[in-house]
Amino acid sequence: MSTVFWFRRDLRLGDNPALLAACAHGPVLPLFVLDPALWGPAGPSRRAYLAASLGALDASLRADGGRLSVVRGDPVRQVVRAARAVGASEVHVAADHGPYGARRDREVEAALAEEGVALVRTGSPYAVSPGRVRKADGSAYQVFTPFSRAWAEHGWRGPVAAPTGVKWQHLTEDTTEVPRPPLPAGLTLPEAGEEAAHRRWAEFLDDGVADYDERRDRPDLPGTSRMSHHLKWGEIHPRTLLADLAPRRGAGAGIYRTELAWREFYADVLDARPDTARDYLRAEYARMPYDEPDERFEAWCAGRTGFPVVDAAMRQLRAVGWMHNRMRMVSASFLVKDLHVEWQHGARHFLHWLVDGDLASNNHGWQWTAGSGTDAAPFFRVFNPTSQGRRFDPDGAYVRRWVQELADPERVPDPHDPSPEVRHSVGYPLAILDHGAERREALQRWETIRR
Template identity: 75%
Template sequence: MPALMWFRRDLRLADNPALVDAAGAGDVLPLFVLDPALWGPAGPSRRAYLGASLRSLDASLREQGGRLSVVRGDPGRRVLLAAQAVGATRVHVAADYGPYGRERDAAVEEALAEAGIELVRTGSSYAVAPGRVTKGDGSPYQVFTPFSKAWADHGWRPPVEAPPGVGWLALDEGTTEIPDPEPSAGLELPEAGEDAARRRWADFLDHVDAYADERDKPGLDGTSRMSVHLKYGEVHPRTLLADLARRRSEGARTYRTELAWREFYADVLGHRPETAREYLRPEHARMPYDEPGDQLEDWKHGRTGFPIVDAGMRQLRSIGWVHNRVRMIVASFLVKDLHVEWQHGARHFMTWLVDGDLPSNQHGWQWTAGCGTDAAPYFRVFNPTSQGTKFDPAGDYVRRWVPELADVADPHDPSADDRDRVGYPLPIVDHAEERREALARWETIRR
């Protein structure tokens, strides 16, 4: 009996339980729906990368005698039409736990059911699906550390092999070309696809033992850069965890913790879907904030006069990615030095990040803004100058992304003369003064 495999955030053939289930029923139609509700807001980085990832998946299918059928429009209508076109009685997906994904899938499931077609959910984008790790009383965890312990104790299934000898189906009409949008001028994106993910992971595994020591240094290539591959499901976290389980280094343990953070934020958003846009701690919505203006634009374009902040914001616009330590620094600067609400920064990141993942982005921002899951939040205000000096001591990161500072004596705290000579702006705020102001505003909601 024919089946339909609806690819979403699982653009791979290996370790794809939903695809294995689909192939067990008979011939398979591989389908991707270009959903206007997701395509429009995606931003230039993710649109360009998604097109490349779809082309890679299509190439893998063609090597096996198939091809990826791509359609554009409302998923409820397009998935139903595709299933009917090939006579499929089951549509297979990996479960989506995001706010939009859940609503979309419920609508698609209803439309399919009316036509006698079943929507089958198998697996998810996570080693442990959101909602599976709970306290003894069944309530969700609010704090990362106990969640991560319960998550590790829960465990996860081992990776599964790609299904062999699949009979692939394709749509004869109603399809569209795989999009190939031009990235914004100067934007350089990583190589997309399942094979690229495997190569990147293999390269990182050769250096994972140093991860604990190097991950906070943005001037080094000390991180895995796997976030984009996880975002599009070109690799499953189960695969990474299986490889990490064979290593006993502190670096491997630290990296596993980073995967747990990704799953924690997905769990938090799964239980509190409104926090994609609203405060996890609602009292912070009452705190005084400034209206976004010219300073927000300075922040977006990397011209704040604080080198590590400007380096991070320029890196974002250049490669669609920012080092995690720098993400925290620039987020703290926007919320606590410029007093702009976190949603403005999160929205800008989601526009430009190639690895823009809603749970990780929104709750990473809320963590740094002090209104999220951190147990001791708001009084942590990153000093951008000392953070730069501590984590980029040689100044390599700043010199790369703020090239006008390449030959100054101190790229993290250039003198007024150096700034004037190379055309780099003075700081747009006094950090010490704005830190005091941020804490004073926090006091207004503690009373």
Template identity: 60%
Template sequence: MSRASTSVMWFRRDLRLADNPALLAAAADGEVLPLFVVDPALWGPSGDVRRAWLLRSLRALDESLGGRLVVERGDPVRVLPRVAARAGAARVHVAADTGPHGRRRDEAVEAALAGAGVELVRTGTAYAVGPGSVLTGAGRPFQVFTPFARAWAAHGWPAPAGSPAGARWVRGGGEGVGGAHWPDEPDLGALRLPPAGEGAARERWRAFLADGLEGYEHDRDRPDLAGTSQLSVHLKWGEVHPRTLLADLARHRSAGAEAFRTELAWREFYADVLWYRPESAREYLRPQLARLSYSEPGETFRAWSEGRTGYPFVDAGMRQMRAEGWVHNRVRMVVASFLVKDLHVEWTLGAREFMRWLRDGDIASNAHGWQWVAGSGTDAAPFFRVFNPVAQGQRFDPDGEYVRRYVPELRHLPGRRAHEPWSAPDGYAHGYPERVVDHAAERRAALEGYARLRREAPDGV
């Protein structure tokens, strides 16, 4: 009897066993060597929060593999041929990476493997509909979300894939979890993360379906409530696939389920935009906006990043990010608008700060979310939208609970008064800082700058 063939399953943003088509394809080949490569090109720029989450997620994956996950460190172009040769593997299986760096890396890995007689097999992506799959009737990429979402839903997606029951795992003689190639987990100080891994993702999803989905349509904009799923980090690392969530949502006919589907569509839209415009991860989708007058990041930028602007809703959001590695989406929009429109700092610097601190930092969603706020993204008439940080707080944190949770200097102010400490005789009694800028004046300055650009720009904005 001939020996079963061996394949390498190269895990990346798919740190799970269930609903993983690439893993099923690897298992169909025979024995599977499960591999993760700590790539310095990605590890180096990552913030400590994302590094910590990744390491914890990998430990959870290793546990589900019975301690068989092989961990290597180095450039995948050199690591993959070496591991494949060591295992005697004819194929390396992956879920396709659709990001700019991942596409370039995988092309280089594919060439290196081909030189060694090994095939790189791509099966599936991190999205329900692979980026680049949905086009307009004229065969062009979508530029606006709403028509994309309709076409995305009409395109549809396959049912969730099964689990690799009976898969035969091999170690391959490499470093396991905790070996020499395994980085030390960074010290996050007081920042606390929730449980990572596939099991935690499934548990979180089950809890949200039971307790959060019905009210999601209304509660998702309220940072004072536990109204969101907080699954973004699990989706970012592939601990659960959006196809799994969509299959469960199909069994719920409610406004909450539809609203959640729409949020998944936004994630897929931004990945699609990045697919066609890979430079938009760091450059302006509308390059004319780069000609606006921006301020150098100085003390006001530090005040923003540390939650010391004197605007409670903004400061609560930035402090939440440093305490939890996560920020409510409504608050993300408000703090981003404040940086760009009130402090006149370029969105690229804010996007970089988010990627430093967020556990769910995703290049497509982060960059294009910031561009949407900054007026350089996919929105049709974006720059005129300037979020009022006080009005937003009063509307979406009506009793001040969110502010008091993250800004202890204001816990003595009851109800809505927490949003306007300057209006209370004892508003600054516990050391809360005064406002770094006047919102009304900076809003006018931002709009005047945009109007001036429109007059001067020969190609329009």
């Protein structure tokens, strides 16, 4: 009996229970569908990285005697067509809990059922699938700390080995090559694929996790794991990371486990409230007065606000498709509370450029900063970008790396607050706003929804 394994956000062979389930029944067709609904809106970073990751997956399959069949078009039609082509009785997937993915899978499931084919879901991209952890009354958690306790108590299965001895199948008609979209000038991306993910994780375990708690907020230091893009595309599963962290008792390992729990919390919140992918979790914040994006928004996007740490963050995003998490909070606060622009505009910009652009983590992270999400930062907590730069980039190394105009310490003694004369001499813009005045304006607008 043939089966189809439909790859989505699980681009790996190892520790893939859904793939093992598919392989338990006979020959397997490894399939990936280039869905226009997802490929079209994706920015250049995600497109290029996905293409590289699919190439790595195909190479792994070829080393095992198979190959990845890639088709383009509506998944409802293409998955049914693929199942029919190999005479499959089942299509296996890891469950997708995103708003679009869940709806798409229901439609595919219905179309397959008409052909007498079952859609079989096993596991998900999370250690604990969204919806599994609930309060005593059956409702979803709205606060992280009790969720994280319940999440840890629930636990998760251990990693599983890659399948062996599989008879792989492939489609002979109507397949397509994986596109290789050109990267914009100046954009470089990290290495993609399952092997790259495991190498990077091993490096972090050896030389990063022990002091993760002390270095993770410093964008000037290599203090983070840089695993977010590997997790986004399922090149490695959080189960694997948690298994390796389990015997470690240091503060760094504990904080890293907490960060993985935050990722799963946001996925759980989005599963319970799919509308919050675009709308406010706390609806009253939709009533607050906001400004429409204008030339100051364009300056923010381009890293030309005149606030060095904000500009460094935005330029890092455009250069490598990634931004340090502390800088994500600082740049988000600047957009919402200094420019008074709604968070959705910033969230879209981030998703366009981020390699690790994950809908739940990105958009609920933005809502956290905007004061409208779960466990949200109080709206009156407005990040001072200059103070944040001095605190978390004390030597200015991060700013100097990404804002080339400020790179020379002889010409720019203080990269966090250069004088007007220095700015003019190196071609760096004056600040586009007065932070103190805009902070007061933000708090006045906030008062309008508190009455």
